[in-house]
Amino acid sequence: MILEMKVPSPGESITEVEIAEWLVQDGDYVEKDQPIAEVDSDKATLELPAEASGTITLKAEEGDAVAVGQVVCLIDTSAKAPEGDAPAKADKKVEAAPKKETKVETPKADTYASGTASPAAKKILAEKGMDTSTISGTGKDGRVTKNDAVNAVPSMGTPTGGDRSASNSKMSMLRRKVAERLVEAKNTTAMLTTFNEVNMSPVFALRKEYKETFKSKHGVGLGFMSFFSLAVVRALQMYPAVNSMIDGKEMKTFNFVDISIAVSGPKGLMVPVIRNAENLTFRGVESEVKRLALRARDGQITVDEMTGGTFTITNGGVFGSMLSTPIINPPQSGILGMHNIIERPIAVDGKVEIHPMMYVALSYDHRIIDGKESVGFLVAIKEALENPIELLMGNDIKKALEL
DSSP states (O other): OEEEOOOOSTTOOOOOOEEEESSSOOOOOTTHHHTEEEOOSSEEEEEESSSSSSSEEESSSSTTETTOOEEEEEEEOOOOOOTTOOOOOSSSOOOOOOOOOOOOOOOOOTTTTOOBBBHHHHHHHHHHHHOOOOOOOGGGGOOOOOOHHHHHHOTTTTTOOOOOOOOOOOOEEEEHHHHHHHHHHHHHSEEEEEEEEEHHHHHHHHHHHHHHHHHHSSHHHHHHHHHHHHHHHHHHHOGGGGEEEETTTTEEEEESSSSSEEEEEETTOOOEEEEEEOOOHHHHHHHHHHHHHHHHTTOOOOGGGGGGSEEEEEEEEGOOSSSSOOOOOOOOOOOEOOEEEEEEEEEEETTEEEEEEEEEEEEEEEETTOOOHHHHHHHHHHHHHHSSSHHTTTOOOOTTOOO
């Protein structure tokens, strides 16, 4: 029996995917549920498992864009597994490259035309200050053509002989979609960015004192993301316009907080969502951040886990960024950028002290968020992080950390 395997729908509104990589070869024997391909949608990379055991015949090439429901391979379920052989693995087999025939070219004999430049070529070379004898002609009998002269590069004392090659590689569907969304955000929103700085000393002190106890009790570390996420929840509740988006001619304001967390995955930028962050504790946020980050890293994140956020947090500080203007994740109206933490001298009560400081940035859609709200939102973030015991923990550290 021949089974036709069709592309399943990865999620709502997705009509086509791209074959990113075949994990088996044409004619391999595959087992049911064995991953046979990786497919890229515009939101995630997903594995395509075999629907039955048998010999596979591929009907699409890597890089092909295929519609949802299109047949991409056939499986002959009547075929038996080769005796003594393990089923095809998910790794591609390496085939020896076919030997290429060596073609011996007979060198062209010099003629009266060798090195002779056409009038147009002479003029171009003269403008470049180059001698005709330094150019290898590609025209008939070695004649220097106008195209040769245009492409000629004067030495001008620059060292030569280095590698000046370049290579092109096809962008994945996910990367192309990210690019489209970033351009869309720049072109369709009235994006503005406001900045502030945060003294991270109080957060550092809390983490230093409680991180070991927290990890031994809950199995996850006490990181910065829980402090920032809960500070964002508080600020969004104070300034609900930042937790809104434009819906046609209306402004849609959410009564819940779904925080999108920008993470770097093997296939590029992914933005999984922490649902109902307003109901989570420090432990809840850290556990969810760890779970989503691992799924993104391992390529297991689903489309549903990356849709529906109401606000985004991105942390360029993990890569060493000191300051940036993050781009809004449409249709959301705001994104908070975290950056690296550097000890800097600041004035405290009239004295200069050294403290770990972080610049924070809020990019927002000025069509529905005014300057007063955006600045107030960022100040609320700063206040919560510089006074976390009172504003994020209700003056009860052990209860807040569930210790």
